[in-house]
Amino acid sequence: MTTSAHDQRHRASDTPAPDVLVDVHRLSVRIRTPLGHVVHALNDVSFGLRPGRVLALVGESGSGKSVLAATILGLLPANAQVRGRIMLHDGGESIDLLRASETRLAAKVRGRRIGLVPQSASTHLTPVRTARSQLEEAVRALTPRGHRRFGASSRGQSLTITERVRELAGHVGLDPADLALYPHEMSGGMAQRVATALALAGDPRVVVADEPTAGLDRELVHLTVDLLRALASEGRTVLLITHDLGAAERVADDIAVMYAGRMLEFGPATQLLSDSWHDYTRGLLRALPAGGLVPIPGQPPSLTDLPPGCAFHRRCPGECSGDLALTWFGERAVACR
Incomplete structure (x- = not known):
């Protein structure tokens, strides 16, 4: 996937770019718990998936990555409330994945058009x-x-x-x-x-891999993500959901960084990893062995009690602009710069 000014226009006009297989537009998910609390699992997330490319969705646990996979496949619990749109464009047919019936998802989508490699x-x-x-x-x-x-x-x-x-x-x-x-x-x-x-x-033309490298040693991690890369090379779209930036760096064409249900940064993998714009992305890279194993101070906020404004500001070493919306600069985007 390469997201550009063209993609911004297609989202603004609700007309998909011609090569987008899955178009996620302003997706928000709320899940009410039995105790009455509301989990703000996803907040205003947008991106597109294109054939022949690997998009890695990275972030700490609780950032909303796996909820996004479940939403795409129509596997959310009954107590979930969803806003936005997810369109699947395949074989001359467009399917609204958020409004399709369970019968249609089972008969037309799961396994046939979108395959899931599950966590664990x-x-x-x-x-x-x-x-x-x-x-x-x-x-x-x-x-x-x-x-x-x-x-x-x-x-x-x-x-x-x-x-x-x-x-x-x-x-x-x-x-x-x-x-x-x-x-x-x-x-x-x-x-x-x-x-x-x-x-x-x-x-399927789309493969969603949800934390496929969790619990594997480094050699098996490489074998697993190399297989996903090979699937993309055959023309499939791969959405790699992972907390492992090393795995993402190895195979991803593009990387989207998630935190507390929001996308904070997006860009071509080589650019994002060599010149990160968001302090959270920089923190993730510093936490790697190559970055000195420096942990990000503090803990992610509870998704049932998000702070006002930017959810990262309490852990952020920089000056917060307070701007939650992604701002696009060509192929790259950042929520605060």
């Missing part, structure tokens, strides 16, 4: 079934009228379910013998690859 992959696998059994079920459910080869170069060639499962496994780096394993027999990296294969079973 091993806990999302069925414990009493092998990887092969789970992949066969996914292929059967998502492609009941013929099974197409993975990748644009060979689309349209029919495969049996067994052949399709073998192809998916090979695509994510699983050996044939791995398919006979149960989840408790898998390493964390292997479970992650099985979860990725399940997300690809319906050949």
Whole structure:
């Protein structure tokens, strides 16, 4: 994704840019708890996802990243209130993901147009079934009228379910013998690859990966994000949700920085990481080993009790402008500069 002045105009006019697959426009999510508190999970978030690119959504826990993934897939709890718009433009069809029925989301979107690689992959696998059994079920459910080869170069060639499962496994780096394993027999990296294969079973154009590297050692982190990069290179759109700036730096084309439900900075990855504009982004980089492992002082605010104005101002070493809105400068944007 590259967001530019052109994108600002398309959002202002409600007309999507021609190559945007998923257009998120001024999205806000409120969730009321059983005790009557209101969680301000997302606040006025806008961005677009384009084919062939990886957008990394980064930030501390509680910044709203995973809520955003759930909102895109229509998986929010019934007590959530949503404002804004999320449009999916694919195959000549536009679907309003916030207003589509559960039946339409299940039949047209989840797995088929948007695949999810879930957080803590091993806990999302069925414990009493092998990887092969789970992949066969996914292929059967998502492609009941013929099974197409993975990748644009060979689309349209029919495969049996067994052949399709073998192809998916090979695509994510699983050996044939791995398919006979149960989840408790898998390493964390292997479970992650099985979860990725399940997300690809319906050949979606959009892949949402929610903290796919959590709990993995650095070598497995690299293998996991390199696979996501390969998916984008095939023409898919990848939304990588992560707290790991190192992983984002390795594969992302663009980075969006989230804090307390708001987007604070956005830009091409190389520019944002080498010349960060927001003090929060600078703080995240200083907290990395390469930055000296300097923690950001304080704690993020409670999403049920956000302070007035900028939610970061109590932790910010700079002078706060008080401007919450993103200001665009070509391909980059920042909430306070």
